[in-house]
Amino acid sequence: MRAWLAHHLHSLATAMRQFGETPLSTLFTILVIGVAVALPAGLYLLLTNLDRAADGVKPQAELTLFLKLDIDATAGRALAERIGQEADVAEVRFIDRAEGIARLESAGLADIAAGLPENPLPHTLVIKPREETVTAMEALGARLQVLPESERVLLDSDWIKRLTALMQLGRDLIFMLAVILGLALAAITANTIRLQIYAKRDEIEVARLIGATDRFIRRPYLYFGGIQGLAGGLSGWLLVMIGLGLLGDSVSQTATAYGVEFSLQALGLSELIALLSLSASLGWLGAFLSVTHTLREVETF
Amino acid sequence: MIELTDVTKRYPGGHEALSNLNLAIEQGELVFLTGHSGAGKSTLLKLVAAIERPTSGHVIVNGQNVGRMKRAALPYFRRNIGLIFQDHKLLYDRNVFDNVLLPLHIQGMTGADAGKRVRAALDKVGLLKKEKARPITLSGGEQQRLCIARAIVSRPALVLADEPTANLDDAYARDIMDMFQAFNEVGVTLVISTHDQDLIRRYGGRDVRLAYGRQVSEAMA
Incomplete structure (x- = not known):
């Protein structure tokens, strides 16, 4: 040793x-x-x-559906109601275009908002799916995209x-x-x-x-x-x-x-x-x- | 102690250094291997020291068959043999003391005991006063003596020397032979290859003469 x-x-x-x-x-x-x-x-x-x-x-399990500009608030709310009844949707929030611009202002972009001649924002629906997996959200997003009222669907999970x-x-x-x-x-x-x-x-x-x-x-x-x-x-x-x-x-x-x-x-x-x-x-x-x-x-x- | 039976050693290229050699060496013998250069003296020593394997035949040393020995067993086998080389094979990056210490160190011996053994070996070859010197500063005869000290420090029962006096003048050669004779007197088996006939005549012992890989004569001087 x-x-x-x-x-x-x-x-x-x-x-x-x-x-x-x-x-x-x-x-x-x-x-x-x-x-x-x-x-x-x-x-x-x-x-x-x-x-x-x-x-x-934090990853946000939400989809944002921008409506076409010619869709008015009443039609928008009706659509929100309809989507809310879908089986895989947990919650739908209707965001009026006026509310949208107000949010922009409160987010510190008041200068920009004030500089705009008119409100460029469409009415928007924020949709929470029941299931928060990427596949479920993608399936839902695809269905929303083809609606006649839909301009664009934003999948917030994309960048994550x-x-x-x-x-x-x-x-x-x-x-x-x-x-x-x-x-x-x-x-x-x-x-x-x-x-x-x-x-x-x-x-x-x-x-x-x-x-x-x-x-x-x-x-x-x-x-x-x-x-x-x-x-x-x-x-x-x-x-x-x-x-x-x-x-x-x-x-x-x-x-x-x-x-x-x-x-x-x-x-x-x-x-x-x-x-x-x-x-x-x-x-x-x-x-x-x-x-x-x-x-x-x-x-x- | 050493038994060679029908030993042939052929090198790659076909040169046959030893052919069907038979030889037995008893414990305590002093044996000279003689013959012209290329007669197979060095090859014979290499086979006994397990530096090379025989092409055919048996080489038995201390009851062990060298040709069949496993690689892992080699180091332990070689520790029982003291090897003395014509070119000394000293290590020039360390002093005389450390050169002699190396075999003990390899065997796991350290400290004061090892130091005593090293000094005893150096004393026997007359190099005690040079233990701090570098081998390169020693004369040819002193280097050969250092090589001998290293070979005997672990007290092997068998010492093999390949042309130990070849490059030395007569006085130095006699010095070294006196040492070998002293080892032999205390029971060490010695096999020495040489082509110096005077030496053999002077010291006596068994003379095994080789020529072209075969034993040609055997005499007791």
Whole structure:
């Protein structure tokens, strides 16, 4: 047990010394890994923040039916009555065109409303469906669209749907990017380790001849790969934090201009831990593949 | 201790380094392998050390069949053999002490015990005062002695030496042979390949002469 621990410490020391021997190339490798980590991590952060921003807007399960301009209020109310009796409709509200312009004014657009020569708004029906699923709303919307009084049906769920789809696309893209760059990380590590092994081929050969197991030979390199991956992950995290710091001010300024309180959120602790352990294990994996390959090459028996 | 039965070693390309060789070496023997270069001396040592597998025949060392040995068992097998190389195979990135420590370290031995063993081995080869030196600063004879210290530090019962005196002048060569003789006297089995006939005459022991991969003569000097 003590010998085992001593060997692990020795392997760790060997790995650290290796960093010390080639500080510049190590630094560059760590930076490259950092960029590879920062790209998906940064995009992930962007997406979660976007998700958070979209969360503030509650999806409204409502359809808005704009009537044709030549339909008067009485006909409109009659239509509202008729639609209200449909099985899949929960509630219908008739909004008079005069009420519509009043709403505009109260929403702070009085200047615009006052500037209009006449009220351009049609009478409007706001319809709440009984079932709030997208398919049910779409079916209802399609039926309303073909009514002779109907000018246009607005499905309020549309943009939510689009946003959700976009978010999913974003998530898929990030996942793909993460996989590709994860492979790159393992490959970068494998390559640096391969160069190291070429420099240390003699040592490996001698250790082999005097009875070293593969595990013994592999261990320092695995430490090296893991630590390099970890350092790369940390540098990637730093890059993301720097980017966040640079963007943070302009984001909150933009949010303020829209009258919203919003600031970018950094990676949480659990996300950071996940990021670091992932990059460390990818580094380890790269080292493992590289050393195993070389050990097979050196083998003559 | 070592038993070769009908051993043939053919290298890729068809060169046959050993042909149907039979040889038995008992525990505690001092054996010289002689013959012209290319006679198969090095190949024979490599087969015994499980560095290469025989093409056919059996190589039995310490009761283990080398040709059938699993890869995972190799390291443990090799720990029982001290190997001395013509080109020393020292590690130049560490000092004399650490070079000798490596076999013990590989076997999981550390701390004060290991340090004592290393110094005892260095003492035997007369390098105790140079434990902090880098191998590159040592003379050829000293490097060979360092290689011997590394081979004996884990106290193997069998030591194989491939042309240990080839690049050394006579005084150094005698030095090294004296050491080998001392090891043999305490029961270590030694197999030494050499083409230096004087050496054999001077030290005695069994002389196994090879030519073109076959044993041509056997003598006790």
